[in-house]
Amino acid sequence: MTLEDDLTTAAATGNTAAVEQLLRSGAEVNGVNQFGRTALQVMMMGSLPVAQLLLKYGADPNVKDRSTGATPLHDAARTGFTDTVRLLVHFHADPNARDNKNCRPIDVAGGNIEVINFLDTV
Incomplete structure (x- = not known):
């Protein structure tokens, strides 16, 4: 390991x-x-301290999943973690990144109004 x-x-x-x-x-x-x-x-998308630490150390917020093309912002939007979505965008995650199905993070946010409203403003 x-x-x-x-x-x-x-x-x-x-x-x-x-x-x-x-x-x-x-x-x-x-x-x-x-x-x-x-x-x-x-x-864990709901773990803001882990996200902050990784991003502080230079984690790439736009890394794409090899099989789906989804970025961490897609994952945070899909799971409804608004604070993580905000943090990723603050660290330059691309809100217009497209996955393999041509979906942006806002497109996979489901019914999470808070995430959708935030992504709609960036």
Whole structure:
């Protein structure tokens, strides 16, 4: 197992302390795990502290999933985490990024009015 595998596991479980310790130990913030995904792609979308830490360390907010073309902003919009959506946009996530089905994050936000209203203004 690599540091990047450990980093993605910590991010996916929302373990901010472990994420920080792994980044300080040399884990590459944009490195991929054994499944080809970065920590930002697999992080628990509702864990704002993990997202803030990864982005502070230079995580690419526009990284696309190899199979779906979705970005972390698509995932945060789809799951309705407005604070994570705002944070990703603040760190230059592209609100007009298109996935493999030609959908933007606003298109996959479902009925989440707060996410839709925010994305409609950027």
